[in-house]
Amino acid sequence: MNRGFSRTTGGKPLSSLNIRRQRAERRFRRIGLFGVGLALASVLFLLGTIFSSGYSAFWRLHFAVDIDFDPVLMNVSSDPSLEELRDVNYLSLFRKNLERSYPEVKDRSERRKLAQMFSESVPDVLESLVISNPSLVGSKQRIWVLSSSSAEMIYKGAAPRDIEEKRRVLTDQQLTWLDQWHGENLTRTRFNFRFFTSGPSRSPELAGLGGAIVGSALTLLVTLLISFPMGVAAAIYLEEYAPKNRVSEIIEVNINNLAAVPSIIFGLLGLAVLLNVFGLPRGTPLVGGIVLSLMTLPTIIIASRAALKAVPPSIRDGALAMGASPMQTIFHHVLPLAMPGILTGSIIGLAQALGETAPLLMIGMFAFVADTPSGILDQASSLPVQIYLWAESSERGYVELTAAAIMIILVFLVFMNLLAVFLRKKFERRW
Amino acid sequence: MNLKRKMFGLAVLFAATVPYGAVQARDTIQIVGSSTVYPFATVVAEQLGKKNFNTPVIESTGTGGGMKLFCAGLGVKYPDFTNASRAIKKSEVELCAKNGVTGIVEIIIGNDGIAFSNNANSAPFNFTKEQLWKAMAEHGPKPKTWSQIDPSLPDVAIKIMAPPPTSGTRDAWNSLVMKAGCKSVGKYDDLGKKKCAVFREDGAVEEAGENDTLIVKRLAADPEAFGIFGFSFLDQNRDQIQGSTIEGVEISLDTIQSYEYPIARPLFFYAKKAHVNVVPGMQEYMDEFVSDNAVGEYGYLMDRGLVPLESKSLSEVRTNVSSLKTIDG
Structure with a gap:
């Protein structure tokens, strides 16, 4: 090799040329390595920041409160009916119990600050407890309830505590309570199941991704049902039937x-055509799915065509020679062999659709929807849009929720891509 | 036509194969509008959701965008409420009327101050409206640094992040600051309302989009920059940013309520009278929004940074809600 080149270099000494080429080679390799290193470092940095600010959202701070389900406080008879129990003002039951437990807090605004240490959901928790077990009336219970988001942020160190009171999310008094409860083992942390089951909320401690x-x-x-059959059919037609012409x-x-x-x-197209011309309901999974399937279709068609092309002509010739019709040839022989490639392409197309935000914003799929949608004609939110909405919220508690939601969507994406790899490895055939 | 039929067929096919929620007689309230009112509206919506109603669906479209959707027509396809960080314009009432939307109920929910904020670790500032106009106006002196406006201000470059034109905060800023500043330098008669409000385009003023959280983050990172947004964002992020005093008045709940703070404005939402009693929960939503629980002195919306109305105006608003008094007769 070297000798062959030296002949064309016009008599330059072989060694110096070699040195120069080796140097160029090393430089090129180093640049490549640097590029890979830089990419890896930024991925690690990204994952690192997301993980470090998001992992804390998977547990929630709870406080213990002693609640006296006193019929007098609840304003019910000693053996109340369910009707009576539903009409109880549980907020005032909670406030009055706090006043009993902390008699030293007298000032109205101080009492308010005390109540603000707890989540807004406490009255609902008390209500569901009593409704499910009416025998609680007349007893005293220690109940674990969610803390407010501000208290939790300080507890987790997500909001600074060593700054002047005016700038802190908790007052000095609230900080004292937090430390006191922590010292008396009246705090505990538990896994945040709500994050996976409930809908969004304006209170960060109650918000979930469900x-x-x-x-x-x-x-x-909807995307799958539209784009998969259409994409595969289009690919089969273009690959197997369509004449090769202009x-x-x-x-x-x-x-x-x-x-x-x-x-x-595609989002703009959806807005102009689906919403304005056809009058489909705004912000629903139906419209979102149609728009995303427009986006996914080309990916599926291209992948399916490549997979069909990779099936050797001998398979088709063999089937046709045995007397199969062209359609039988395709559906009995070619398509099954091309399926792993088609599925891989479709899954990757769908994974792309899962992470897509922009077209959904255009068709109004970024509303605050607290109830879980029950069908494709209910207004709904979606994972990437939820991340966007949380990232926009002013409360500090949404920072960790945003990062945690990103972790969840990454898990889904990795899972889908792994599924694609698995299908390819498992069913792929080489000729 | 053929394509339309095919698409319709497709839609029907899906509607038939997948279980779906009610759409004919909608039983979920739909709300659009201002991003400033959005945080308050969502809290009230959640409260309604706890009372055997579906939780209303709320889209943050900006005041102007909300008005367009709201005024597009009557019926289940169009929103029931729109939130606004300024009063409805005459042109918008006309647009509504043109599309058959009459019987609009106006509800004032409270006040909001527009904060002019910078990094909490930088020095606090005091500005006059005139100084702010000089710093921001395209047709003004276009100074490079604050000290060029007034020697008492520091010698740092002017860098301001402002809301986009679709925002109601921007409309309020224009009428409360840009117009007043223009007048006090004596250029209002020459320039007129529109030209007075144009922001300079040499990079000193930057339109930062509707994302107020992003502005807060940028202020936290850049000690020289200023940002314009609603009081609730300042209130929730006091460890990172501080509000400047305007004409010597500090921004606070009290100064906004009394309108001593010069950049204060009321917040609204608008309802379609014709939808009340058709879409379940509308009356209850309005009642909840003006209840003592929500906007009273210790109401839950106060925790979120809404500034309450004075009790006299509040009782007036309550009468309007219960009688569904419309603004267009």
């Missing part, structure tokens, strides 16, 4: 172009 997960699942279902060439070029169109364009 509604968004259901919304995303419904949207992806028209099919133009179609092919345009499909490739469509795959590169920015997703927000």
